[in-house]
Amino acid sequence: MPARNRDGHRKRSLAVFPGSFDPITNGHLDIIGRGLSVFDQVTIAILVNPEKHPLFTVEERVDLIREAFRGEDRVQVDTFSGLLVDYAERVGASVIVRGLRAISDFEYEFQMGLMNRRLNPRIETVFMMPAESYSYLSSRLVKEVFQLGGPVRDLVPAAVERRLREKYGTSAPQPVARRRARTRRA
């Protein structure tokens, strides 16, 4: 039976989707879309970790996510530090959503999921699989490909591609081989 508020209305289900989102990719969007088909609301929670050296500041990442979900009021963006289960409890979420791309994700995610359950058994972790075409996609790979001059158009929202161009200049750096060929022709 669905959980109900004191006034008898069905409680809205809220899931937290935590991560670095440096930057958000179409793989993340895929998982969030799947989350929305199961839960009433999804809060994208950016982990603020001073130990990491992200490409995009937290504010930039929040803006890029807001832009990707403009007009979708079932998706919120927030930031958190400290224990994820404490954050989830604080915002009233009973579920943590994580994406599982491949077997390689499994071991780490399984450990984290079990540790979070131990820390707070009231919060359930739900794993979701993206479309197969995104199963190789990661924020790290997008940054690497872009820096080496490769196209990322189909891998990230348009706003992310724009911000990558701004970060690295008007266009992505040319790969060395192409740069040399052009010099030779000139």
Ligand code: ADP
């Ligand atoms: P983290 O630093 O926690 O790995 P990420 O921003 O890389 O944060 O990822 C956040 C969540 O999104 C994780 O659950 C990760 O498995 C999932 N995720 C990232 N890329 C994809 C993808 N291409 N398909 C499905 N899930 C993904």
